[in-house]
Amino acid sequence: MKLLCTLSIAILLFSCMATSETKTQTDRQIEFSEKQLSLLLKDAEAANNIPRTLTADGEMHWIHKNFDWTEGFYPGSSWYLYELTKDEKWRMAAEKFQAIFENQKLRLTNHDLGFVFNCSYGNGYRLTGNEAFKEVMITAGNSLITRFNPNVGCIKSWDVDKGWQSTRGWKYPVIIDNMMNLELLFELSKLTGDDKYKNVAIAHANTTMKHHFRPDNSSYHVIDYDPETGAVRNRNTAQGYAHESSWARGQAWGIYGYTLCYRYTKDPAYLAMAEKIANYILNYEGTPEDGIPYWDYNAPNIPNEPRDASAAAVTASALIELDGYSKTSYRAGIDKIMNSLASPAYTAKLGENKHFVLMHSVGSIPHNNEIDVPLNYADYYYLEALVRYKELENRK
Numbered sequence: 001m002k003l004l005c006t007l008s009i010a011i012l013l014f015s016c017m018a019t020s021e022t023k024t025q026t027d028r029q030i031e032f033s034e035k036q037l038s039l040l041l042k043d044a045e046a047a048n049n050i051p052r053t054l055t056a057d058g059e060m061h062w063i064h065k066n067f068d069w070t071e072g073f074y075p076g077s078s079w080y081l082y083e084l085t086k087d088e089k090w091r092m093a094a095e096k097f098q099a100i101f102e103n104q105k106l107r108l109t110n111h112d113l114g115f116v117f118n119c120s121y122g123n124g125y126r127l128t129g130n131e132a133f134k135e136v137m138i139t140a141g142n143s144l145i146t147r148f149n150p151n152v153g154c155i156k157s158w159d160v161d162k163g164w165q166s167t168r169g170w171k172y173p174v175i176i177d178n179m180m181n182l183e184l185l186f187e188l189s190k191l192t193g194d195d196k197y198k199n200v201a202i203a204h205a206n207t208t209m210k211h212h213f214r215p216d217n218s219s220y221h222v223i224d225y226d227p228e229t230g231a232v233r234n235r236n237t238a239q240g241y242a243h244e245s246s247w248a249r250g251q252a253w254g255i256y257g258y259t260l261c262y263r264y265t266k267d268p269a270y271l272a273m274a275e276k277i278a279n280y281i282l283n284y285e286g287t288p289e290d291g292i293p294y295w296d297y298n299a300p301n302i303p304n305e306p307r308d309a310s311a312a313a314v315t316a317s318a319l320i321e322l323d324g325y326s327k328t329s330y331r332a333g334i335d336k337i338m339n340s341l342a343s344p345a346y347t348a349k350l351g352e353n354k355h356f357v358l359m360h361s362v363g364s365i366p367h368n369n370e371i372d373v374p375l376n377y378a379d380y381y382y383l384e385a386l387v388r389y390k391e392l393e394n395r396k
């Protein structure tokens with residue numbers, strides 16, 4: 001009996017060791033994210049609201065009732081967890097929380113409909129084939145393309161009739177972030193067979209390629225156009241340190257944006273643009289050894305400046321996709337960022353960080369908003385990067 005008992009304990013111990021040894025860092029991060037975001041789901045259920053970040057005093061910043069550009073990321077993270085775990089709990093969570101903002105599909109006053117609806121309903125349609133989700137995406141896409149002006153060749157990012165945007169003297173501001181909204185449009189042309197969406201996306205990507213980049217391939221945040229002639233009026237920043245500085249998340253939106261343009265068009269000009277931005281990001285000498293950038297590459301008090309894990313997560317996800325298209329291998333850069341994000345320096349402890357996965361992101365320092373906090377989009381792009389990294393590792 002005693003021998004049997006010792007033998008069973010030994011077998012149990014051996015199998016536990018074998019399981020933990022065969023688990024990759026990616027598997028462990030996915031398991032952790034599921035546990036941590038299960039805690040966040042309980043909070044969100046109790047509040048019946050979508051978590052965005054933390055306030056300056058460390059409380060949860062729930063998304064208010066008005067439109068919020070980040071509202072699609074939380075259901076989007078649930079969709080990625082559904083993809084990773086096949087647990088119905090995540091499908092139900094995604095559906096419940098994306099329904100909260102469905103009526104925003106008719107909004108004509110904001111360019112972020114691509115972010116909002118592609119990350120939520122877009123992932124939902126990809127994973128379930130639910131036709132009702134596709135209809136929501138089409139309505140949102142139709143709203144988004146009303147903001148395209150052929151004189152400029154771009155979708156207008158911000159309206160300038162109110163809010164802080166009205167104080168800058170802009171007429172037709174287009175931000176590098178807007179490249180991310182093109183994914184919804186490309187996807188819609190694929191789903192509907194109607195080229196009107198992708199024609200807007202291609203014009204926007206081409207105009208942006210012409211005017212948003214400096215000779216070193218860093219990008220301006222805001223280009224302000226003349227809506228009548230399409231001439232560039234101003235080259236500015238809103239969330240970066242200075243007009244001529246290089247805002248970290250802007251570089252991340254750029255590499256992601258041109259990589260997705262290449263995915264849908266196979267136009268080598270987009271691949272080349274994504275590669276040039278990758279080169280800028282990965283070879284920037286001022287970036288610390290762990291590969292997580294400061295919030296702006298030219299922030300004035302480096303090394304005493306906050307890092308932006310959200311920029312790193314977006315970049316990692318984009319680089320993994322780009323690695324599959326390019327002759328250049330980005331594996332070293334990808335591994336560096338993914339290892340850093342998985343480390344205790346950036347991944348929270350279970351039950352801490354108000355149940356977000358990643359710590360140390362920045363929303364907007366010039367607006368004194370969301371400095372060194374978790375952000376729902378840092379988690380969203382990190383989960384996406386984990387999905388893609390797992391596929392990359394499985395291909396090897």
Ligand code: GLY
Nearest residue numbers: 069177239249363
């Ligand atoms: N699209 C806004 C931001 O990146 O903060």
